[in-house]
Amino acid sequence: MKAKWELGVGLFGLLLLIWSHYTGLFVAPPEAMMGDVGRILYAHVPTAWVGLLTYLVAFIAAVGAIWTGRWAWDAMVEASVEVGLLLNVLLLVQGSLWAKPTWGVYWTWDPRLTTCAIMVVAFGVVLTLRRQIDDPMRRLTLSSVATIIAFVNVPIVYLSVKWWRTLHQPYSSPDTVDGSMVTPLRVAAFGMLFLATGFVVRRWRQVNTRLAIEVQAPDLPEEPKPLHVEESK
Amino acid sequence: MTGMIEGGWEFVWSVYGITWAGLALYAWHLYRHEKAS
Numbered sequence: 001m002k003a004k005w006e007l008g009v010g011l012f013g014l015l016l017l018i019w020s021h022y023t024g025l026f027v028a029p030p031e032a033m034m035g036d037v038g039r040i041l042y043a044h045v046p047t048a049w050v051g052l053l054t055y056l057v058a059f060i061a062a063v064g065a066i067w068t069g070r071w072a073w074d075a076m077v078e079a080s081v082e083v084g085l086l087l088n089v090l091l092l093v094q095g096s097l098w099a100k101p102t103w104g105v106y107w108t109w110d111p112r113l114t115t116c117a118i119m120v121v122a123f124g125v126v127l128t129l130r131r132q133i134d135d136p137m138r139r140l141t142l143s144s145v146a147t148i149i150a151f152v153n154v155p156i157v158y159l160s161v162k163w164w165r166t167l168h169q170p171y172s173s174p175d176t177v178d179g180s181m182v183t184p185l186r187v188a189a190f191g192m193l194f195l196a197t198g199f200v201v202r203r204w205r206q207v208n209t210r211l212a213i214e215v216q217a218p219d220l221p222e223e224p225k226p227l228h229v230e231e232s233k
Numbered sequence: 234m235t236g237m238i239e240g241g242w243e244f245v246w247s248v249y250g251i252t253w254a255g256l257a258l259y260a261w262h263l264y265r266h267e268k269a270s
Contacts, residue, residue: 021249025249030237033236034241035237035238035239035240035241036240036241036245037241037244037245039245040244040245040248043249043252047252083259086256086259090252090255093248094248094251094252097248097251098244098248100244101238101240101241102238195256199263202263202267203266206270209270
């Protein structure tokens with residue numbers, strides 16, 4: 001597979017991420033209450049935003065796959081769920097490491113954390129399902145339905161800090177973050193977005209190629225029946 | 234006393250280390266698939 005535009009997009013994202021993380025770690029001021037621990041913001045928040053966005057892409061692709069039955073949509077379901085799951089796992093680990101110095105525990109069954117954990121399990125089931133089903137059309141249908149069901153939880157994750165009493169802080173946005181922190185946070189978000197886009201598109205091409213081979217492959221012949229040799233009397 | 238949490242750099246480094254390691258591992262996973270095909 002030749003290098004395509006997504007490689008450039010991914011590398012650009014990587015550069016933005018390096019710059020923003022460096023700035024967040026060494027240039028930006030410590031957070032007013034959390035001190036230096038607050039620097040986790042520049043890794044954690046972009047991971048959350050882009051992770052949720054990647055799941056939105058998976059949801060759209062799942063609807064497209066069921067609607068049209070096209071393999072390109074099916075490949076996008078697999079690629080975006082895979083990258084979403086990577087970001088989701090990173091998000092939980094980052095969150096736990098942030099929770100310890102600020103809340104005193106690595107984990108608590110807080111609404112935001114619990115719904116995030118459910119999200120990992122739900123999309124993990126989608127990927128497991130895809131690996132268990134051999135028939136491509138059956139896999140497209142079942143994994144798309146599973147993706148749509150799993151996505152129901154995504155808006156709940158986003159709104160959990162608004163709906164329930166939670167230890168987690170409300171949404172972070174340029175309005176809730178000091179001006180000196182906005183630029184590295186914004187650049188980190190775009191960096192993560194471009195890097196994830198590069199990952200998803202590259203993975204999409206790989207899955208697309210695999211599916212094309214799978215669909216074109218002739219059905220295997222039936223297993224030969226065992227021979228019964230009659231004994232001669 | 235300002236009420237600000239002091240220290241905690243070990244948590245900061247762990248987060249950034251794990252984040253970059255995760256991203257690098259996924260890039261490696263893509264590269265290996267590329268080579269295999």
